Amino acid sequence: MEFPVQTANPAKVETACLVVPVFKDGDLLPAAAKLDDASERLIGQLIERGDFTAGLGNVQLIPFAPGLNAERLMLVGLGERDKCNEGNFRKALDAAFDALAGLPVGDAAVAMIDVPVPNRDSQWKARMTAEASLRAVYRFTEFKSEPTPAAKLERVTLLVSESDDAEHAKEGARIGAAVGEGINYTRTLGNLPGNVCTPRYLAEQAEQLGKASEGKLEVDILDEAALEELGARTLLSVGRGSEEPSRLIVMRYQGASDPDEAPHVLIGKGITFDTGGISLKPGAEMDEMKFDMCGAASVFGTVKAALAIQPRINLVAVVAAAENMPDGRATKPGDIIKTLKGLTVEVLNTDAEGRLVLCDALTYSERFEPASVIDIATLTGAAIIALGHHATGLLSNDDDLALDILEAGETAWDRAWHLPLWEEYQQQLESNFADLANIGGRPAGTITAACFLSRFADKFPWAHLDIAGTAWQSGKQKGATGRPVGLLTQYLLDREADAQVEK
Incomplete structure (x- = not known):
């Protein structure tokens, strides 16, 4: 699987599915805020109307997102902001990638580097993202006469808001890919x-x-x-x-x-x-x-x-x-x-x-x-x-x-x-x-x-x-x-x- 890193405006990213993390409380994270502006407050309206609750691990797929270059938008809940830690971050990742692995998409872009995890930097978050994606697409079908179809996901782009984080994210993705393959x-x-x-x-x-x-x-x-x-x-x-x-x-x-x-x-x-x-x-x-x-x-x-x-x-x-x-x-x-x-x-x-x-x-x-x-x-x-x-x-x-x-x-x-x-x-x-x-x-x-x-x-x-x-x-x-x-x-x-x- 490939893990390129981009610093582009997420609203302009061309991908089959764009994954955006959302807290239950407080302001939207930087990538989500840019997407909200570009889509005529689509994310904000979904939350305000109760169509999406950002509980930890909650996932909602929006098949059409106006104003965005992405074909699909996926919201993933992070739960309460003050409870965000390593374990909850990984739970959100697992929920998102489990959902992605079941979709007919070969590529996705994720904005999880934006999530503030205490004492963890962009390299760590990129590593966890790469690991989670590989764990999610794993299938053991060697002995099935009619195996479950393999996940189509082959490319996960990591979106970073700060250009200074790009090299750290690349190194994290490199390590995460190696560990994920080893797992x-x-x-x-x-x-x-x-x-x-x-x-x-x-x-x-x-x-x-x-x-x-x-x-x-x-x-x-x-x-x-x-x-x-x-x-x-x-x-x-x-x-x-x-x-x-x-x-x-x-x-x-x-x-x-x-x-x-x-x-x-x-x-x-x-x-x-x-x-x-x-x-x-x-x-x-x-x-x-x-x-x-x-x-x-x-x-x-x-x-x-x-x-x-x-x-x-x-x-x-x-x-x-x-x-x-x-x-x-x-x-x-x-x-x-x-x-x-x-x-x-x-x-x-x-x-x-x-x-x-x-x-x-x-x-x-x-x-x-x-x-x-x-x-x-x-x-x-x-x-x-x-x-x-x-x-x-x-x-x-x-x-x-x-x-x-x-x-x-x-x-x-x-x-x-x-x-x-x-x-x-x-x-x-x-x-x-x-x-x-x-x-x-x-x-x-x-x-x-x-x-x-x-x-x-x-x-x-x-x-x-x-x-x-x-x-x-x-x-x-x-x-x-x-x-x-x-x-x-x-x-x-x-x-x-x-x-x-x-x-």
């Missing part, structure tokens, strides 16, 4: 069924990204023989009951001027289907366990975004991919496995498998001598109980890293919430027979899962993102969300900014 790529990987999206399929996706990158992304795939030789036995133990072989996927992006600059490492849990293994899950909604690789999918999406943006940092992406199935060879409750780090783990529940693949990936990451490591995983149902479906759970062994991630989440509006990682929780993982158990009981399940991972992250600043509540949604709108690609990409952009300041 949609993540959604597609998450939505694919488990009989298609296997560990080998994810490895093929990495190889395709590498080929398309024109040398910017180096890809290594460790098969089961290589993992056995390496000693990654906990990762291998999860996939023992499956016909699908496990994989460790490593993608390296060199963007810093110094190739030896310490990289930032992202690790994704890639359980392409999770039956629970011998500790079999209940049948209800087990189909949604194809989403158990959304941590890996978000890493792929972030890599895709980074390749488009090309930040001046070094990045390593590691995906631990396996399928967790019950079989005669499958790991059993009570089995003891030796990890790549050398610690032994008593497997009390084979449905706590994500931490088993991640612990070997964390140990593997030590070789990169990283500046930071973030793992992303649909790890615990307890995260949903604690935080619902709004915030990603964040736990870390480094407070500065945690604050950086929280800040990135606020900027991207892909927010996380910091949970404690106190030493007192570690005792729940004690085992009579091994160095530690893979579960710590029902209390504080999200925290004890992170405590387990922390035992393998003692060589570097590390954070864990539990996305069990945010990676997908259930019900009528079932599907992967693409989170937390926005947060992760912003984190990398912030590290680039920090590095440039230090230089």
Whole structure:
């Protein structure tokens, strides 16, 4: 999708649909005021007569607008002026683009840069606009014999009232387009069924990204023989009951001027289907366990975004991919496995498998001598109980890293919430027979899962993102969300900014 920026009088802009934001109270915003003047107070009359109420997310399409060059005019409500914040701005964007995606229009012009969002500039607003447009036109129709018609929208012009804002808006649109494409790529990987999206399929996706990158992304795939030789036995133990072989996927992006600059490492849990293994899950909604690789999918999406943006940092992406199935060879409750780090783990529940693949990936990451490591995983149902479906759970062994991630989440509006990682929780993982158990009981399940991972992250600043509540949604709108690609990409952009300041 294209995102040109214009500073022209909106009344003279030629487009199939012109999107204009309106507050419930106060004066019209600059673009809306110019359009109102050019159209003989069309907007003002609609509001005064009650034909349009500017409640948050309310949308009204006006098929003919006299005095304007646009074929259609769309009003989108912003709600009350003093309540306008990042979340409400994004809600208005989503409402507008959802409506646009259902229209037979190939291009639109939007005046959302005019909206005053406290502490957010034109670059941020342009980024959010580009992201919202790409999220809205996304369709997953690969397996439909009669797919829903694709959205026709291919060009969104960003209107800015001040010429000084144009360059900032262009940069914001560039980043937003990259993040939006990364989000949609993540959604597609998450939505694919488990009989298609296997560990080998994810490895093929990495190889395709590498080929398309024109040398910017180096890809290594460790098969089961290589993992056995390496000693990654906990990762291998999860996939023992499956016909699908496990994989460790490593993608390296060199963007810093110094190739030896310490990289930032992202690790994704890639359980392409999770039956629970011998500790079999209940049948209800087990189909949604194809989403158990959304941590890996978000890493792929972030890599895709980074390749488009090309930040001046070094990045390593590691995906631990396996399928967790019950079989005669499958790991059993009570089995003891030796990890790549050398610690032994008593497997009390084979449905706590994500931490088993991640612990070997964390140990593997030590070789990169990283500046930071973030793992992303649909790890615990307890995260949903604690935080619902709004915030990603964040736990870390480094407070500065945690604050950086929280800040990135606020900027991207892909927010996380910091949970404690106190030493007192570690005792729940004690085992009579091994160095530690893979579960710590029902209390504080999200925290004890992170405590387990922390035992393998003692060589570097590390954070864990539990996305069990945010990676997908259930019900009528079932599907992967693409989170937390926005947060992760912003984190990398912030590290680039920090590095440039230090230089």
